[in-house]
Amino acid sequence: MMTEATQHQIGLMQHALGINENRREPYRNYFLTSGGHSDNADLESLVAAGLMTSRAAPSFCADGDVVYHVTDAGREMVIAALPEPKKRTRYEEYLAADYGHSFAEWLGINVPKIEYGSWYPNDGKFRMVSHRAAGEWCNTQKEAKASYKKKLSASKEFREAV
Template sequence: MSTNVTPYQLNLLHHTLGLRPDRREPYRNHFVAGPEHDDLADLEALVSVGLMARSPTPKFCNPTDMVFHVTEAGEVYAINNLPPAPPPPKRSKYGDWLDADTGFSFRDYLLGDNAPEYEGAWREGTGTGRSCWHWRMYRRESPCWQNPRIEGEWKPTKKEAKASYKAALKAQRGKGGE
């Protein structure tokens, strides 16, 4: 009976029922098509094989419109011919954080005590003999403030301090750390 259904007609059945590979329960069952609709011939073909039927046109529609619905046999056929559902998406750290309900910021959730920090101090400028504010970025090994595990060099701007920290971090990872 339904062996001559084209892939496009099967797609019309899926669309009419609101089916997708990841949504296998129908949530609607209607298709409204006017006399000049591009899909009218395919809808009529589905009616002729018993997978769709015509319904009365509601008064709020144009009287020339035709309303189609999927029959029980059409629904079974459409569900049985859905492509397999895609695998669920890989769980992300952000999704884990949302479910953890720890009260931590996302940054603190990811990095914990390993979050890098800035430290600023008045230091003598290189070659100028003048003191000016310098920055250093570092990361502690433990909650102890005195033992930075990775630290960049003192630099006159935070941007330079961050670049120095990243270079130190890269060098540490290159040695077989983390």
């Protein structure tokens, strides 16, 4: 009985199980081939080694098709052959967190708030405000952002000068 398989054969069994380095839980266990498939020799050697089984394909498939299934021993081998999972990036952690806020807020960045003027003389105007700076009241959000950035830059220059 073969205890080692080539990388290609391991790849075939991983494909049959539907696993890869990002998806580590098998969700299927079959590999359907036709009679002249280029991987038949590798699949048959895996059957001989006890890492896969084979049977005739269901009747809705073409004559001569074969279905291969990975055995428990093969499953253990190919899962062990998967590379260690990569460390998640902070953005991937954010996506998995189901946090409900923006990425900047999840990182702890104090995002400026947009204020909407509803009283005279700022009725219908906008400004951006944070604990670091407050922009001027402007007619558009784009102008309000430019004003906020200008005030923020001036605030930063002032802090660095002190």
